Amino acid sequence: MKNFVPLMVVVLFIFLIVVVLAQLSGSSKEDGRVYSVGIIARGSAYEQAIEGYKKRMTELGYEEGLNIVYDVRIVLDKDQLSGVVREFIAKDVDLIHTYSTPATQAAYKETKDIPRPIPVVFGSMGDPIISGVIKDIQRPGTNVTGVASLSTELTSKRLEILKQIDPGIERVAMPYTSKELKDVAADKSVEIAKKTADYLKINLILFPVTSEEDNKVVAEKITGDLVEGVVFGGDSLVWSGAGAYIQQAIKERIPLVSSSVEQAKSGALIGIGVDYSVSGIQSADITNKILRGGDPSKIPVQLPEKILLVVNMKTAQQIGIKFNMEFLSQVDLIISDD
Known part of the structure; x- marks a missing residue:
């Protein structure tokens, strides 16, 4: 009996650690849900960003093929962007992740008026206010938020x-x-x-x-x-x-x-x-907030960390x-x- 109490304390301590780690991971393993993310990039310049995004999502507990699936589309023709977004809408993806200003504009245009606007997280774009996809940097006010690239300003x-x-x-x-x-x-x-x-x-x-x-x-x-x-x-x-x-x-x-x-x-x-790999990481952190219930209209747009x-x-x-x-x-x- 003397050894029983310390043993129970150890078991309880381990249990609490497991619970905390599960909560921090932000993943949906415990409820068996599989998330779907559509990724659309205009042009072939964003591979490193997408790689950084996926890697960070894995660190956050989203394991590709297990509790999250990605549909990655590299689109060369600007006129095809809206069609790809409509495909994502038809597949009822949980979130759309974009790279480039035209891709983000297409995603916003096609999602803003549907009954349940799909959240859009951009990993690279020019000025999101001038582009018409958000109302304010600190409080976007739409279904769109993400990481501005400053590529235009530079x-x-x-x-x-x-x-x-x-x-x-x-x-x-x-x-x-x-x-x-x-x-x-x-x-x-x-x-x-x-x-x-x-x-x-x-x-x-x-x-x-x-x-x-x-x-x-x-x-x-x-x-x-x-x-x-x-x-x-x-x-x-x-x-x-x-x-x-x-x-x-x-x-x-x-x-x-x-x-x-x-x-x-x-x-x-x-x-x-x-550094697009870092922007991908930032985008993944925003995605995690949204998949855990965050409202994109209230999540501030970030500037590049690097x-x-x-x-x-x-x-x-x-x-x-x-x-x-x-x-x-x-x-x-x-x-x-x-």
Whole structure:
């Protein structure tokens, strides 16, 4: 009997720990529910973000194939986004996770008026207020919330970096989604780029893009005898063809300042933008809150926790660029052959 009481205390203690851990996990294992999440990205630039999202969801207790299923769609044609969202609605998914401004706008447009609006969590988009998907950053007021990318706002910084590494630069190319396609983030990026170029006394040469396939054709028009640098805005259509611009920039020995770590790893001279794997983690945390009963209209939109400045030294050597120590002291990550 003397050993019985301590044993009961130990058993009770272990039981309490198990209960607490189960609650913290945020998963639905205990009730046997299987959640369904539709993921839609415009273009192929978001793989790392989606990977980070899924990994964090697993850490939170959502095991793919066990208590959660994902339907991941990478859509190249903007006109197909709404159709994919309607498929998600027909499948009665519990939540839609989006990447890019057009994908988020399509998700909001198709879900906002249905009897039970499906929550939408964006992992990357331009200004969500200007884009019309929320009313306020702190209190969205719709079925949409998520993580803003700042990719549009960073357009000015990318031009400033080009001027910093080459103070004599005068002509810079900027591929962008053609205005007729009505991409809010792309249009805003061009507006910001024009103002910044005027201030820096740079002649900004715009190259409109109408489709992902068009990127290769446009990239071949950007030559060293025409421009001295290339810059990306917050433009998911251009990002989907980033490889073509990177290859052309290296061939023409032109510095390209891109919008992400991944693009720099693929050969862009410099990348400045969000660490998308971290944005995916942030998006998963918001998703968890909603699946546990949180109201997206009351969950504040987050800003990226991590913005990185990345330099590809292999590309620098290939195109004959040398950085001074002052610039390199600002860099978060240096990519080399090592």
